[in-house]
Amino acid sequence: MTDLVLVERRDSVLTITLNRPQQKNAVDHELAVQLSSALDTLDADPGVSVGVLTGAGGTFCAGMDLKAFAHGELPVLDGRGFGGLTRALVRKPLIAAVEGWALGGGFELALGCDLIVAADDARFGAPEVTHGLVPSEGGLIRLPRRIPYHVALRVLLTGDPLSAGEASEYGLVDELTAPGAALDKARELAARIAKNAPLALAAVKGVLRATQGLDDRAAFERQDQMIAGLLSSEDVREGAQAFAEKRAPVWRGR
Incomplete structure (x- = not known):
């Protein structure tokens, strides 16, 4: 084909x-x-x-x-x-x-x-x-x-x-x-x-699309639900460690 x-x-x-x-x-x-x-x-x-x-x-x-x-x-x-x-x-x-x-x-x-x-x-x-x-x-x-x-x-x-x-x-x-x-x-x-963290990129896109037209309270609630797991991800820890070590981060997408 x-x-x-x-x-x-x-x-x-x-x-x-x-x-x-x-x-x-x-x-x-x-x-x-x-x-x-x-x-x-x-x-x-x-x-x-x-x-x-x-x-x-x-x-x-x-x-x-x-x-x-x-x-x-x-x-x-x-x-x-x-x-x-x-x-x-x-x-x-x-x-x-x-x-x-x-x-x-x-x-x-x-x-x-x-x-x-x-x-x-x-x-x-x-x-x-x-x-x-x-x-x-x-x-x-x-x-x-x-x-x-x-x-x-x-x-x-x-x-x-x-x-x-x-x-x-x-x-x-x-x-x-x-x-x-x-x-x-x-x-x-x-x-x-x-170059940026893939989980964060997907979260940005997802939150923007999911919160259009919502009032602030509803938008924050939806955002917080969607990014709840982000702060505990390996990539967040890697971003902080790379900054402290003055090197480029190595993203894993997890």
């Missing part, structure tokens, strides 16, 4: 590449299954702290494979959403490296990541309303949380694309690069993040 998703580990960073360049990395059912498996590998590998998601051939993802859909294929997995990502609970930080278009479901895959690095000529599009649909795999929910509400509303109501430059101005894109350099910059960012 063709590898529709490529996985490459460099030190503690796992790069996941959508590999249907002739179809602009449009997502069919099999790609969704393989992407879901790659995300499980990211979370399960104790030697990996951060993931990078990108697309082959100069396009991040053109969304759903409409030809496959016409033949009855759905690129949505139960409990995991579009591409096996948009509704999945991915524990470790995930960075999108976007070249070209992130369109429709492809935009929602990028929004399902925690950070976005994009080439300055990249485009983000949510054209669903032009086809009588709505971006129900994260576009309606996540985009207004990541950029100003009325900007999100404009993008979602018109179907007009959002340039990487404008997305950067609003904070959706964390870093802009020259065309062709998004993956290298995303890996560089991932390597900076991966």
Whole structure:
């Protein structure tokens, strides 16, 4: 079977590449299954702290494979959403490296990541309303949380694309690069993040996602439940000992 998703580990960073360049990395059912498996590998590998998601051939993802859909294929997995990502609970930080278009479901895959690095000529599009649909795999929910509400509303109501430059101005894109350099910059960012304790990284991501919309009291209660075991971890002791000994810590993820 063709590898529709490529996985490459460099030190503690796992790069996941959508590999249907002739179809602009449009997502069919099999790609969704393989992407879901790659995300499980990211979370399960104790030697990996951060993931990078990108697309082959100069396009991040053109969304759903409409030809496959016409033949009855759905690129949505139960409990995991579009591409096996948009509704999945991915524990470790995930960075999108976007070249070209992130369109429709492809935009929602990028929004399902925690950070976005994009080439300055990249485009983000949510054209669903032009086809009588709505971006129900994260576009309606996540985009207004990541950029100003009325900007999100404009993008979602018109179907007009959002340039990487404008997305950067609003904070959706964390870093802009020259065309062709998004993956290298995303890996560089991932390597900076991966220098830190993996349990702490996962805790930061988990707490931020779990406490959005809660009042302070409820947020603190949820946070304290989620990080209860962190202070007794080997990594916390290693961090303190490494600081005292003026050396780089050696994280074990436990």
